[in-house]
Amino acid sequence: MHRDGEYEDEERIRQRKKKLEKALEVKPLRRIISAYLNYPDAAEEDVKRYERSFGKLSPAHKALLSHYPQKLERQRRCIATNAYFVVCMLQAFEPPLDMSQDMGNCEVPHLQCAPTDQRSSAPTSERTCHNNCPISEQAPLGEGTNEVQMDGLHDFGPESSPSSLEKMKEADKCGGDQVSFSHAWLDPSLQSHVPLVDVDTVRWIIRNIARDWAAEGQKERDQCHKPILDELSALFPHRSKGSSPSCLVPGAGLGRLAMEISCLGFVTQGCDFSYYMRICSSFVLNSTRTAGEWTVYPWIHSNCNSLSDSDQFRPVSFPDIHPARAGITEGFSMCGGDFVKVYSDPSHVGVWDAVVTCFFIDTARNIVEYIEIISRILKDGGVWINLGPLLYHFVGQEDEMSIELSLEDVKRVALHYGFQFEKEETIETTYSTNPQSMMQNRYFAAFWTARKVSSKEDAAH
Numbered sequence: 001m002h003r004d005g006e007y008e009d010e011e012r013i014r015q016r017k018k019k020l021e022k023a024l025e026v027k028p029l030r031r032i033i034s035a036y037l038n039y040p041d042a043a044e045e046d047v048k049r050y051e052r053s054f055g056k057l058s059p060a061h062k063a064l065l066s067h068y069p070q071k072l073e074r075q076r077r078c079i080a081t082n083a084y085f086v087v088c089m090l091q092a093f094e095p096p097l098d099m100s101q102d103m104g105n106c107e108v109p110h111l112q113c114a115p116t117d118q119r120s121s122a123p124t125s126e127r128t129c130h131n132n133c134p135i136s137e138q139a140p141l142g143e144g145t146n147e148v149q150m151d152g153l154h155d156f157g158p159e160s161s162p163s164s165l166e167k168m169k170e171a172d173k174c175g176g177d178q179v180s181f182s183h184a185w186l187d188p189s190l191q192s193h194v195p196l197v198d199v200d201t202v203r204w205i206i207r208n209i210a211r212d213w214a215a216e217g218q219k220e221r222d223q224c225h226k227p228i229l230d231e232l233s234a235l236f237p238h239r240s241k242g243s244s245p246s247c248l249v250p251g252a253g254l255g256r257l258a259m260e261i262s263c264l265g266f267v268t269q270g271c272d273f274s275y276y277m278r279i280c281s282s283f284v285l286n287s288t289r290t291a292g293e294w295t296v297y298p299w300i301h302s303n304c305n306s307l308s309d310s311d312q313f314r315p316v317s318f319p320d321i322h323p324a325r326a327g328i329t330e331g332f333s334m335c336g337g338d339f340v341k342v343y344s345d346p347s348h349v350g351v352w353d354a355v356v357t358c359f360f361i362d363t364a365r366n367i368v369e370y371i372e373i374i375s376r377i378l379k380d381g382g383v384w385i386n387l388g389p390l391l392y393h394f395v396g397q398e399d400e401m402s403i404e405l406s407l408e409d410v411k412r413v414a415l416h417y418g419f420q421f422e423k424e425e426t427i428e429t430t431y432s433t434n435p436q437s438m439m440q441n442r443y444f445a446a447f448w449t450a451r452k453v454s455s456k457e458d459a460a461h
């Protein structure tokens with residue numbers, strides 16, 4: 001029998017463990033927020049580097065490029081506009097964790113070395129998301145609960161003048177446009193410097209906005225999304241209210257494809273484990289108030305392969321469609337979490353009519369596991385529609401498991417898990433590519449529809 005003191009000890013240990021676990025969950029999120037907030041300063045470092053290079057030119061060469069200093073000033077203004085969007089997006093973000101949790105309180109030294117990369121350490125709370133998760137961070141569509149609290153800043157507008165978040169705060173102090181960092185966890189003084197690779201991800205997100213949510217991405221969406229949407233429409237002709245088929249979109253990125261599928265009449269769930277992506281998709285889906293509300297400059301960070309400076313400094317406005325008025329089917333949700341962890345849960349067995357993977361299956365450490373899970377969560381007779389290459393994400397990473405199969409082997413594994421291929425094509429497409437760039441990487445992506453005809457893997461278990 002326990003004595004009172006022993007109960008107290010156990011309770012204290014339990015509480016301490018819980019606190020440590022929470023702190024571990026907060027750390028990767030804090031790092032991602034820091035990466036977003038570091039964006040303008042890191043970008044400014046780049047511009048300074050360009051200035052230094054320019055400064056090394058001979059007077060004669062400088063004279064030939066007399067417009068160059070103005071070009072760099074223009075680049076600064078574009079960065080400020082991107083930074084403004086980033087701040088507004090962060091303001092609207094409701095962290096699913098208590099951000100006051102701090103690793104500084106961590107008493108167990110080895111836990112302080114926990115991985116901070118979202119890829120290697122999804123917060124534990126993310127692993128429990130189920131079918132009825134609301135759009136990430138609990139803001140229902142169209143209700144405006146995540147209103148941006150920075151009224152007046154719209155006047156900064158395209159190519160506005162402040163070059164960093166600090167300058168934005170200055171504007172506030174000077175009685176100019178209002179900028180208030182409404183969350184303590186957003187205060188720049190609390191942010192840590194993050195590796196440059198993290199800030200690169202922020203730039204990548206800004207480029208992805210063009211792919212998913214700008215008119216400029218329409219061509220790419222026609223290549224990648226349209227074949228999938230056409231296939232879903234043909235395979236599920238009866239999508240009446242009350243008997244909507246269900247569709248899961250793992251690796252949903254910024255959410256456009258998932259939203260389009262929902263608008264077709266499917267009860268749709270997108271899933272993505274990246275907070276970078278989820279902060280942005282949540283903002284566009286939940287917090288945009290009108291089409292074309294926002295402007296970013298997706299291509300400013302690449303000085304290579306531009307036909308002209310104007311091409312590089314091209315703004316895109318977004319969203320090209322206002323999600324709240326797009327015709328989303330009830331039950332649309334975005335789930336934050338690792339596909340493997342979330343959908344291995346027994347509650348997902350045999351529940352989905354369709355699973356759509358677009359540029360996703362090659363994110364696997366173990367693609368066999370992905371296919372096994374896709375098969376398991378589909379109903380018998382359900383369909384898996386895939387479009388994408390096999391550019392394995394963990395290839396060449398020393399400490400990572402990475403199973404890199406050819407398309408032939410991927411299909412063989414799918415057959416093993418009870419899939420029958422009904423359609424197979426190759427689709428030529430780009431991915432987040434600047435359509436005006438002199439370099440256009442093209443994929444010859446595999447596109448297939450495979451039907452789950454039997455539950456072989458269940459029988460084997």
Ligand SMILES: C[S@@+](CC[C@H](N)C(=O)[O-])C[C@H]1O[C@@H](n2cnc3c(N)ncnc32)[C@H](O)[C@@H]1O
Pocket residue numbers: 211224250251252253254271272273274277337338339340358359360363364
């Ligand atoms: C190459 S992107 C494709 C995004 C989107 N489907 C598109 O076509 O634009 C892959 C996406 O999968 C997400 N992802 C990678 N591994 C994942 C996992 N294990 N669970 C959930 N999402 C994952 C990434 O965060 C990223 O958003």
